[in-house]
Amino acid sequence: MENTITNIIEKYNNDPLRLMDILIDIQENFGFIGNDAVKEIALALNMSEVDVEQTITFYHFLSTEPRGKYAIYLNNSVVSIMYGQKTIKATFEKEVGISFGQVTADGSIGLFDTACIGMNDQEPAAIINNHVFTKLTPYRVREIVKSMRQGKDMDELINESYGDGKNHLPSLKSMVSSNIRRKGMVLSDNYVYGSVTKLMLPNLSPEAVIQEIKTSHIRGRGGAGFPTGLKWEFCRRAKGDNHFVICNADEGEPGTFKDRVILTEKPELVFEGMVLAGYAIGSDEGILYLRYEYRYMKEYLEDVISTMLKNNLLGSNIAGIDGFNFDIRIQFGAGAYVCGEESALLESLEGKRGEPRDKPPFPVEKGYLNQPTIINNVETFATAVRIVENGGEWFTQFGTEDSTGTKILSISGDCLFPGVYEVNWGFNVNDMLDMVGAYDVQAVQVGGPSGTLIGPDEFHRTLGYSDLSTGGSMIIFGMQRNLLQDVVLNFMEFFIDESCGSCSTCRNMPHVLKNKLEKIINGKGVKGDLADLKEWSKVLNASRCGLGQTAANPIISSLKNFRHLYENLLQRDKEFDQGFDLITSVQRSCKYVKRVPKFHPIE
Numbered sequence: 001m002e003n004t005i006t007n008i009i010e011k012y013n014n015d016p017l018r019l020m021d022i023l024i025d026i027q028e029n030f031g032f033i034g035n036d037a038v039k040e041i042a043l044a045l046n047m048s049e050v051d052v053e054q055t056i057t058f059y060h061f062l063s064t065e066p067r068g069k070y071a072i073y074l075n076n077s078v079v080s081i082m083y084g085q086k087t088i089k090a091t092f093e094k095e096v097g098i099s100f101g102q103v104t105a106d107g108s109i110g111l112f113d114t115a116c117i118g119m120n121d122q123e124p125a126a127i128i129n130n131h132v133f134t135k136l137t138p139y140r141v142r143e144i145v146k147s148m149r150q151g152k153d154m155d156e157l158i159n160e161s162y163g164d165g166k167n168h169l170p171s172l173k174s175m176v177s178s179n180i181r182r183k184g185m186v187l188s189d190n191y192v193y194g195s196v197t198k199l200m201l202p203n204l205s206p207e208a209v210i211q212e213i214k215t216s217h218i219r220g221r222g223g224a225g226f227p228t229g230l231k232w233e234f235c236r237r238a239k240g241d242n243h244f245v246i247c248n249a250d251e252g253e254p255g256t257f258k259d260r261v262i263l264t265e266k267p268e269l270v271f272e273g274m275v276l277a278g279y280a281i282g283s284d285e286g287i288l289y290l291r292y293e294y295r296y297m298k299e300y301l302e303d304v305i306s307t308m309l310k311n312n313l314l315g316s317n318i319a320g321i322d323g324f325n326f327d328i329r330i331q332f333g334a335g336a337y338v339c340g341e342e343s344a345l346l347e348s349l350e351g352k353r354g355e356p357r358d359k360p361p362f363p364v365e366k367g368y369l370n371q372p373t374i375i376n377n378v379e380t381f382a383t384a385v386r387i388v389e390n391g392g393e394w395f396t397q398f399g400t401e402d403s404t405g406t407k408i409l410s411i412s413g414d415c416l417f418p419g420v421y422e423v424n425w426g427f428n429v430n431d432m433l434d435m436v437g438a439y440d441v442q443a444v445q446v447g448g449p450s451g452t453l454i455g456p457d458e459f460h461r462t463l464g465y466s467d468l469s470t471g472g473s474m475i476i477f478g479m480q481r482n483l484l485q486d487v488v489l490n491f492m493e494f495f496i497d498e499s500c501g502s503c504s505t506c507r508n509m510p511h512v513l514k515n516k517l518e519k520i521i522n523g524k525g526v527k528g529d530l531a532d533l534k535e536w537s538k539v540l541n542a543s544r545c546g547l548g549q550t551a552a553n554p555i556i557s558s559l560k561n562f563r564h565l566y567e568n569l570l571q572r573d574k575e576f577d578q579g580f581d582l583i584t585s586v587q588r589s590c591k592y593v594k595r596v597p598k599f600h601p602i603e
Contacts, residue, residue, distance in 0.1 A: 004029055005037050009044045016045045017369075019055060019351030023062055024292070024332055028130070032066045058353040058500070060114060060335030061292050068103045068110030070148045073127040077116035077254045078490045079412050079475060080123040088124045091138040095145040109148055115337065115494055116254035117293040120412035120475070121179045121419050129154055130295040134163070134175050165265050171300040178261045179419030182435070184406040185386045185398070186262070186269070186379065187422050193268040194311060196389045197275055198319045204388075206236065209280040213384060215392025217404045221472070222248060222340075222377030224546075225465050228384070231374055235364040236281045238372035245277045245286040245326075246368060246375040248345060252291060252337035253448035254494060255473035258408040259378040260294060261420045266382060267304045268313075271328055273381025275318065276388055278326040281374060286328040289345055292335050301330055337498035341545045342375040344500070355502045356545035379408055379472070399425030403464035411436050413445075413476035429459040432474065440479045443562070448473035449491035450550035453483070453557045483558060484565055485521055491554035492517060498547065506548030509539050513555055520566060526574045530566055533559060 008025045012018035026033050033056055042049045056062045093099055096109050103110040119125035122134040131154045147157050162168040163177035214229030251259040274286040305328055308314040316325045336354045338344045343357035346368055367373025387395045396404045403425035412418040416437030433441055446452050447470040461468050492514040501507045516533055519525050537552035
């Protein structure tokens, strides 16, 4: 074990900035990162053991305890539960003989819950040793566990049940399906990869590239919507020894999976967009920060990068442009939703806990390694190539005045055709529902849990930055769904689990709000509780990052648009709580410490 750990550390040149890579490799080699490994890492990297441990314990897929030869992570997102996750979970527990959160006595199988893994269009789904298993059934679970008992390898477990598109390629061999239902400029097949870099870039100055991006009025496709051209311009002008290009592929928002599809079917387009950005801002290094849930893409994406290097689309003097050198490496996260926030992502890239930084300064001035950095979404980089190819003016012909171009949507839930759809901005929700075959719809979650839950009276609204802004997630709920119990409560539990804990607001208030919500769901709520939910949610506005600031959105938007669901559960004979029952409230704590209060005997 010691030699293996030493080799892993040396593979990354004993560089503390590559701590995430080191930890991930050790985790995958041994199934956990033990005390001896922590000590060796700390010594080799000249770090304290505490610093190593705090990084390990921050991320969901890293562990200081063994996770089993076969580590099974079952997705517990709302759509997964809608499609039978609870039955799948019970079947795993029955067949393996343990509960979730445990490992079998012989160390062979571990069962764990995990948040959305980007497979909402093919649920229930699970990750087993970095392989994704989709559309699970009880029968399939029994077969999987049987194969594990027989010691079969992962390829045998998959049994060549590959998904559509490029998922069947030897470097992927994935069960995942891309489910592309509608193509536009980004997902179109009419672009020859590398043509912009080789044929156009040698005749364009960096300033000209930025000007085309500015003329297009494209705004970031990750959700925040900052003008991409301005970001690139600010970064180019910023002073620094180095400039960096970061592609944010940490799409952890439940219900979002478009980046997974783009990286599967159009990875060259994404990487070429990073090359354009590198040329524009004067950078020689790009990093794709990819969520660990997509670890199964590693070999495939590295093959794409290798091919681009051979074709002079990466590397030195790209496309014959003297002095233009640019390379891309892949950095995996390890399971932390907050790392989708750009400054938390930067912390993770530097081998730390993914805790958001204070702003200003912004990344374009002080980003990765404290140098000027642009961070854009997968879809943004892919779209940038088509803009430079056809011109910024051409791009403005699509979409609306303030939301130009197309938007790739991840649509899931109660519909006949879940998957990825590329539409023009300005598309309305009613048309979207007709397009995907959704009927008797009660609600649509726009933009994931951090977005907005709307009802039928708002289905006329359009997708765009001036109306319904979304990073891409659209979850549909039919009339049969219990919105408060099945949706809002699930979202609140997600925010509680994913908080980095840095801000007291985000660390505490989601718990308080969830408890109040459960009180109402359990039929013990009163009218005053609704006012409390609305007022207490305001406290979260003081949080440092977007996760904390939007953590109350599931309650706030559902309370606004579905107030009747709350009111129907309230005690109608009480307007406010009429008192605090001390005796009842202390019974559980007294039982725990085996103390009998004099004022009330414990039964």
